[in-house]
Amino acid sequence: MKERLSIPEGLKGGVHFHTSAAHHLAMHRHEELELNLVTRGTGAYLLDNRKYVLRPRTLVWLFEGQNHLLLEQSPEFQMWIGVFSRQLLEECCTTEATQVLLKSNPPGAFCKPIPASDCAALDRFCSITFPPRPEPELYNAALGYLLMAAWSAYTRADLVLETSNVHPAVERAARLLRDRPELDDVDALAAEAGLSPSHLSRLFHRQIGEGLVEFRNRQRLERFLSIYGGGQRRTMLSAALKAGFGSYAQFHRVFRRSFGYSPGEHRRRMTAFDRPAP
Incomplete structure (x- = not known):
């Protein structure tokens, strides 16, 4: 509008x-x-x-x-x-x-x-x-x-x-999660970043302001919004899977927690927004 x-x-x-x-x-x-x-x-x-x-x-x-x-x-x-x-x-x-x-x-x-x-x-x-x-x-x-x-x-x-004091491993982890939000294995992520899982988790939260899982889920949601758009070309399920979510149930849970309403309500809002005015 x-x-x-x-x-x-x-x-x-x-x-x-x-x-x-x-x-x-x-x-x-x-x-x-x-x-x-x-x-x-x-x-x-x-x-x-x-x-x-x-x-x-x-x-x-x-x-x-x-x-x-x-x-x-x-x-x-x-x-x-x-x-x-x-x-x-x-x-x-x-x-x-x-x-x-x-x-x-x-x-x-x-x-x-x-x-x-x-x-x-x-x-x-x-x-x-x-x-x-x-x-x-x-x-x-x-x-x-x-x-x-x-x-x-x-x-x-x-x-x-x-020039802010961000640990190189934290920066590497953030870039990996941004570029590959389908990553689920914290141990593998920590190994690529060069720290132990527990050390990386604590340091990431302290320097970025949110946990590894929260950051990853936000990257997935942003990718979903970009892929899904107005919903004309993809279903929510296919967009969610392509964005890195492992299942629709996982996507639904993360989406509702983040936005305060369900993916179905989001689809209705986007449809109503795109509908031409009479």
Whole structure:
């Protein structure tokens, strides 16, 4: 469903603070580029063919052509939401490094944690800058600054993550599970990574923030969403098996735990979303 956002006349976007108590939208998209900065709690986004996991300091970019649905919000979940009009994007995104923000649905994932100092600075800026009854000139200037500052923090995050203290065995295990999510044998995974199973499990959880099984299941779910798409070309069973799940029962259990509803309900939602409006 393409949503028309209610942006006051004279403004080139908007910023507001979202909590888990807010009204939950159905899967939707809109013309404006959207930014989300998570400050507390956990949640997830379902996009057309992938899932974004949201944790504190996660910065997400949602583009015009991307249908998205916010899920799995913990009770304490909070984030800033910013939306930016096409006019503002064209005024601000004038360098090669920012051209991607003008695209409708660029390839790749646009979701990752940013440094704590950048997150705190953006949180503070949003808290003191965006009043409920703004003066258009000041508000639009602040929107432009937020857009550029957030993108700068997002692109710098690559450098921080590359130099973070992650054990080489943990990195190898994460890459193996990402590339081969059908792997079930922790002993074999640990042997390829170069550590004992118990040591790898403890170290992986401490440095990645989730266990080996949880990480593997998330990779499988993301692969399933990409393979299944809208359900026109594959059954859920064939997509689940191709994604690495050993059985439909295993897939059903993991899917329900992650999304909070059954695969059958997901199929109904996707069918309803794809059905043309009368």
